[in-house]
Amino acid sequence: MMLEIKDLHASINGKEILKGVNLNVDKGEVHAIMGPNGAGKSTLSAVLTGHPSYTVTQGEVWFNGKNLLEMSPEVRAREGIFLSFQYPVEIPGVSMVNFMRTAVNEHRKYNNLPPLSASDFLRIMREKKELVEMDNKLTNRSVNEGFSGGEKKRNEIFQMAMLEPKLSILDETDSGLDIDALRIVANGVNKLKTSENASLVITHYQRLLDYIVPDFVHVLYNGQIVKTGPKELALELEEKGYDWIKQELV
Amino acid sequence: MNEQSYIDLYKEHAADINAHGASALNQHREEAFKRWQEMGFPTKKNDHYRHCNFEQELSIDYGLNLKQINLASQTQHLFQCDVPGIQSYLRYVINDTYVQTSDEQLPNGIILCSLREASVSHKELVEQHLNQLAARQNDPFATFNSAYAQDGLFVYVPDGVQMDRPIQLVNLMNASIDFMGNSRNLIVIGKNAKCQVLVCDHASGTPHYFSNRVTEVFIGENSSYEHYKLESTSKQMSNVSSLLIHQSANSSFLGNLITLHNGKTRNNVHIDLNGSGCDCVLCGMVIGDGHQVVDNSTVINHNYPNCHSNELFKYILGESSLGIFNGLLKVQPGAQKTAAYQTNRNLLLSDNADIKTRPQLEIYADDVKCSHGATTGQLDESALFYMRQRGISEEEARLLLMSAFVNDVVENIRIDALKDKIHLLVDKRLRGEKAKCQSCSACK
16 A cells, blocks of 8 residues: 555644545556535645644554654655645746756755766756646746746656656645646646556536546545545536535534 | 043054055045044944944953055965855955965956056046045044055956956955954946946854955946945944945936844944935845844935936844934936935844834926935735645744845845845854855855
């Protein structure tokens, strides 16, 4: 099993958000996590990536047999966990090239590989940019600075392509995207899918799942996964809304 | 030593001071001494020196080289300081003694020599300019300098001459006992000329040093002058330096003051835009930790219309370091169509680090575009997490963010080799390594 989440409880500022999440993800799988606002979707991605604002109060998370909760955020990343941020951060003064080269070489160092030469790095960067149809001028700028919403999301997938993670967590990747940008981003994600990696697609709406087709759909509600089903569950949710789940629980 | 000691010292040794001083400086000495006697050294009651006075540092008993004994033979081994890749005309002032290290003749009538020599060989030129700017400063240290300084660098770039290489002046404090140096530089740029000066302040060994330097610069019409000051000294160093600039019409000035390692530093910059069409860019950066204190006190005076000035100072302060920024932007009556901008941005890395900032605008004209602002904050936590999520270590992420923070100041350097070098030195400094010039034994 790639990712095992067992009875995960987490809180922020003393308020418990995750109240016992259980989830297993194996390689080659795409899991969608859906749920109403405030259910804990983004908290789950923050806790899995080690955001310092959240405290895990109970439970375990195992990633390829290693205890994920004991690792710093950067070690989790180097182990192969990638988060496509809902709100990518602008970093003025840090160039995309410098940022990406530092990140790629930190991954390589972790895996006992020598740093990439400048020419190899630029070649790989060129290839990966095409994957998300990213404009050349964007990589010459500071990280996300002045990028439109769509460009930022494309940049996330570009970084994902550069780092080749084992587990990609896509947090509301569809928010703020028009239909063309959504298609490009989803295409990028699909092209990166292999039998060795897995994705956790966190979304509020079903529309993204037309493009990135999940093997499983989970409903997160009030800090717990309350329902799991095949991809058709997403359509059912779209049709009936989340109230249906709430009523079922009562 | 207290003030009285410096008064007694002067009275007792006035003959020596004059005998070994540049004659053009001697002319102003007595008057300056009298003025200084009335002022004394500033205390914290003096508003301009409230957060950065030198009372404690001045209580140390410093030696002075009033006979200007040439130390060149003892310090020959130090003369290797350079910024690799920079071809420069390199000159040294050891403590406050100009050291003749080269007899090379400069092309196109450029003069580069000691002020003492120039006072004789170019008497009129020197006397016409020397002390014209300093005398108007009501500043205790500049006035003390006029009383005590005996020598320094003289530069003259004739009309129409564009210098092919920068001048590099290394101010090196080097003594076996606590020591004071008062040096005086004069730079005169003709019309349609171009000159770049890089000043490197260094200190060798562990004695306490007090340096008090004044540089007067006259920029002729349509000329361009760049002044870079890089300080990498020691904890025992007190460094007061006054940069006084006179800009003629359509001239352009770029100043960049970079403080990486020091003890307590006060930079007084006073710029007068004395003609229309001037362009003035003044920037600087400070990286401080330990108990470093850096005070940049600047005045930009718009005396004529249609001038443009842009000021940018950035501080990264850690541990118990203290930064001070005083920026006064003055638009005089009649200086219409002035565009003047002033920015001070600060990054505080610890609870004990402190910044005192005072951005000031005084505008007496009505058709102008001016702005000023100061911000102080911490490293962006969300950016840190974003970078760590990409596998970049927390330490490396902090370095990238800090280096990005001062990036625009470094980018304001117009000598490529120097820019690359400063990028490197800043990076080293942020990593906590000594920012030494590669081959400068003074820094080792």
